[in-house]
């Protein structure tokens with residue numbers, strides 16, 4: 001197998017044996033984010049496909065998730081950091097009912113490395129908890145992540161509750177089950193403030209930078 005194929009296969013097989021030396025080798029050829037967005041994400045897509053076809057069980061997908069998380073934390077110190085000034089404070093949460101956090105945590109790393117102060121509320125965060133944390137932390141924006149189809153609907157409900165609570169800071173939404181169209185037609189009409197759709201973590205950073213300019 002090529003280096004790229006081996007990297008994808010660690011994620012698919014859920015094994016860390018040989019992972020670190022191969023991540024080191026990959027860093028000789030690629031930047032850390034290219035390693036994540038390329039071979040590691042390819043492995044994750046394959047996991048999603050196999051899981052969908054009932055060829056993997058949840059316990060196996062969890063092992064794949066572990067490999068992805070371990071890889072991201074190994075690569076994190078190699079990412080470029082912008083330590084000039086704090087550009088703003090962003091609060092992140094995976095919405096109520098959803099446990100998927102690898103994407104959200106990647107968004108956290110990328111924003112934190114680029115001058116943002118991040119408050120990460122974790123997973124399965126109900127709107128009332130987001131509202132409470134908003135009042136305590138006073139962030140400049142709120143980022144919501146969700147991967148399940150029902151999470152897209154949960155974002156609509158969350159936006160409604162935030163509006164009722166009188167909150168109107170920009171909201172950034174992202175995650176596999178979400179689309180730009182759903183964001184525009186279903187979430188935006190329910191909220192007073194700006195609602196931005198981020199297709200991936202780098203897009204999230206671009207949007208945050210536009211907001212802070």
Ligand code: B1M
Pocket residue numbers: 044045046047048049051052058059061062064065092097098099100101102103104106107142143144145146147148149150172173174175176177198199200201202204
């Ligand atoms: Co689950 N899962 N899972 N899962 N899982 C999916 C999402 C699924 C598509 C797999 C499939 O069937 N093909 C499917 C959803 C089906 C649907 O609703 N349409 C699914 C299912 C069904 C489930 C369960 C219901 C399974 C079960 O129990 N029967 C269950 C749900 C439990 C719950 O949430 N209540 C479940 C559980 C799990 C595990 C716990 C085993 C594990 C998660 C571990 C963890 O996160 N700690 C897991 C995993 C790993 C996946 C897949 C395979 C991979 C997700 C991932 O981490 N990708 C996933 C299939 C897939 O997506 N291919 C699947 C890598 C990550 C970096 O990408 O999170 O998409 P992602 O983030 C991207 C962008 O989306 C974006 O940026 C990132 C890239 O830069 N982004 C943002 C994300 N959030 C953002 C926020 C932003 C900006 C950008 O701003 C705020």
